[in-house]
Amino acid sequence: MLIVVTLTMVVPFVWMVTTSLKEPNSTFEYPPQLIPDEFNFENYQMLFTLVPFGRYILNTLFVTLMTVLGQVVICSLAAYGFARLKFIGRDILFILYLGTMMIPYQVTLIPLFLIVFGLGWIDRYEGLIIPWISSAFGIFLLRQAFLGVPRDYQEAARIDGASEFTIYRRIFLPLNGPALATLAVFAFMGTWTDLLWPLLISRSPEMRTLELGLAYFNSSTSAFRQTNWPLVMSASVVVMLPVLIVYIFAQRYFVEGISLSGVKG
Amino acid sequence: MDVPRRLSAADTYTPSKRTFWQRFWSRSNERAGYFFVLPSFVHLLIFVAIPLVFSLYLSFTDWRQPNPRNALFIGLENYQFLFGDRRFWAAMRNTAYFTALFVPGGMAVSLLVALVMNQKLKGIYIFRTLFFMPVISSWVAVSIVWITLLDPQVGILNYVLQQFGFAPVNWLGDPNTAMIAVVIIAIWKGLGFQMVIWLAGLQAIPQELHEAASIDGASRWQGFWKITLPLLAPTTFFLAVTGVIGSFQVFSPIYVITNGGPRGSTDVVVYHIYLRAFEAYDFGYAAAQAWVLFGVIFIATLIQVWYRRRQGDETAF
Numbered sequence: 001m002l003i004v005v006t007l008t009m010v011v012p013f014v015w016m017v018t019t020s021l022k023e024p025n026s027t028f029e030y031p032p033q034l035i036p037d038e039f040n041f042e043n044y045q046m047l048f049t050l051v052p053f054g055r056y057i058l059n060t061l062f063v064t065l066m067t068v069l070g071q072v073v074i075c076s077l078a079a080y081g082f083a084r085l086k087f088i089g090r091d092i093l094f095i096l097y098l099g100t101m102m103i104p105y106q107v108t109l110i111p112l113f114l115i116v117f118g119l120g121w122i123d124r125y126e127g128l129i130i131p132w133i134s135s136a137f138g139i140f141l142l143r144q145a146f147l148g149v150p151r152d153y154q155e156a157a158r159i160d161g162a163s164e165f166t167i168y169r170r171i172f173l174p175l176n177g178p179a180l181a182t183l184a185v186f187a188f189m190g191t192w193t194d195l196l197w198p199l200l201i202s203r204s205p206e207m208r209t210l211e212l213g214l215a216y217f218n219s220s221t222s223a224f225r226q227t228n229w230p231l232v233m234s235a236s237v238v239v240m241l242p243v244l245i246v247y248i249f250a251q252r253y254f255v256e257g258i259s260l261s262g263v264k265g
Numbered sequence: 266m267d268v269p270r271r272l273s274a275a276d277t278y279t280p281s282k283r284t285f286w287q288r289f290w291s292r293s294n295e296r297a298g299y300f301f302v303l304p305s306f307v308h309l310l311i312f313v314a315i316p317l318v319f320s321l322y323l324s325f326t327d328w329r330q331p332n333p334r335n336a337l338f339i340g341l342e343n344y345q346f347l348f349g350d351r352r353f354w355a356a357m358r359n360t361a362y363f364t365a366l367f368v369p370g371g372m373a374v375s376l377l378v379a380l381v382m383n384q385k386l387k388g389i390y391i392f393r394t395l396f397f398m399p400v401i402s403s404w405v406a407v408s409i410v411w412i413t414l415l416d417p418q419v420g421i422l423n424y425v426l427q428q429f430g431f432a433p434v435n436w437l438g439d440p441n442t443a444m445i446a447v448v449i450i451a452i453w454k455g456l457g458f459q460m461v462i463w464l465a466g467l468q469a470i471p472q473e474l475h476e477a478a479s480i481d482g483a484s485r486w487q488g489f490w491k492i493t494l495p496l497l498a499p500t501t502f503f504l505a506v507t508g509v510i511g512s513f514q515v516f517s518p519i520y521v522i523t524n525g526g527p528r529g530s531t532d533v534v535v536y537h538i539y540l541r542a543f544e545a546y547d548f549g550y551a552a553a554q555a556w557v558l559f560g561v562i563f564i565a566t567l568i569q570v571w572y573r574r575r576q577g578d579e580t581a582f
Binding site for chain 2: 008010013016019080088104107134136
């Protein structure tokens with residue numbers, strides 16, 4: 001049974017890669033040919049001349065990087081406040097944050113778009129990045145990790161005259177590497193593969209992310225009756241490869257992040 | 266806004282006699298906390314709280330384009346119209362159909378795989394790595410690959426079916442099977458995720474229980490139904506709730522693979538709302554639809570919680 005399931009899981013990926021290596025514009029043979037007779041890299045060359053995929057990659061890299069950075073910084077700051085500083089109204093505020101996790105994104109999507117529109121951030125990096133640089137989920141995740149740091153560390157540092165910010169930066173951040181990495185991976189995944197938000201914000205082709213570029217590329221090629229599948233597949237490979245590489249190196253954090261979170265649309 | 270606060274060592278006199286501001290400025294209120302929380306609070310306010318209130322307001326207007334001057338407050342008209350809107354309820358029915366297929370189907374398949382994976386075989390982590398790949402893959406790329414796999418003439422799936430003597434199926438072209446095809450893709454993509462959650466649940470079950478049961482003469486089948494499944498109840502619950510919530514929000518595969526077709530058979534609610542808002546620019550009505558969706562998700566979650574409570578589980582929220 002394991003073999004059947006494994007085949008089911010793997011064949012689509014193999015199919016994607018091998019199809020991308022078939023001759024451009026070649027149609028599918030029947031019966032399907034999983035491994036082509038000869039490998040052909042023309043599609044990849046064609047891809048980068050035909051569509052600004054290089055630009056898409058840069059856009060996606062930049063947007064993802066900034067979002068991840070924002071999430072790690074803003075969420076960890078808030079998490080330290082919630083986990084280790086007793087200020088008036090803290091618990092009520094935290095419950096409020098948790099409450100926002102239950103709201104499905106569709107409810108806020110339209111006004112969020114209108115706010116971004118009002119701010120003049122349509123078709124700009126700000127619009128793609130800033131609405132997502134903090135999340136209640138990230139704060140919750142990091143707060144749980146920060147609660148596990150022994151109180152003595154904080155108190156000892158205070159006696160030595162360290163400011164709260166120093167304690168946060170010098171003690172809490174270094175001690176919670178895995179939790180921060182989990183959040184980073186999570187934000188990375190969510191941003192890199194997001195389709196709906198870039199679809200709303202990006203207008204010009206120069207502002208498209210990979211995911212959006214691929215969706216457009218797919219629908220524009222299929223408009224010509226005969227889709228150039230090998231070419232579309234090579235685009236899919238280009239979109240998927242970076243995530244898979246990051247995944248293989250940071251597997252632990254992916255799996256942890258997923259088991260912690262639950263929801264992924 | 267007088268918040269009861271836990272007593273700390275710094276409180277040497279009764280805090281109740283001090284006013285809010287006295288306590289606010291006292292040394293035991295670690296005001297640095299406000300600065301730590303401030304950036305996230307500003308963000309939450311602008312990008313979550315205000316949109317939430319704004320969205321409720323929108324749903325009572327006939328806001329038709331991104332221009333506030335045209336917005337007319339029309340009270341409950343959107344909602345009244347919505348209850349008679351057959352296309353919206355068709356989308357709701359399609360979503361329910363997707364959920365009814367995806368949640369139990371996905372959970373059963375992934376549990377089966379998790380049970381196999383839970384045996385300590387050599388190199389099992391390689392399988393975990395492989396099974397998890399679709400989870401982190403882009404929905405668009407995955408969808409494109411599956412469009413070709415499901416092709417009625419030259420797709421691999423039909424080829425395999427024909428080898429076993431089945432008739433070829435026009436998966437995405439037939440209104441009767443299009444949703445099933447999308448569900449198959451969704452199960453394939455979510456398998457690794459659900460499997461990881463099941464595995465975490467399975468590994469929390471003490472091995473001694475199974476040993477004791479087999480000494481008492483229980484078969485493996487009985488062990489599964491009487492020990493494994495009941496002890497997995499929290500995991501089952503978690504996957505069911507998140508599965509239902511996720512199913513009601515499915516968008517990307519519909520957008521890429523079917524565009525809601527053929528003949529509206531895969532027009533799910535979020536896709537429907539997306540079309541209403543961002544193709545028809547009918548923001549007010551779309552917002553009302555989003556709130557009804559929220560209500561349905563909320564009720565579905567409550568029912569699941571209630572069901573678990575009735576089963577005598579106190580841990581359900």
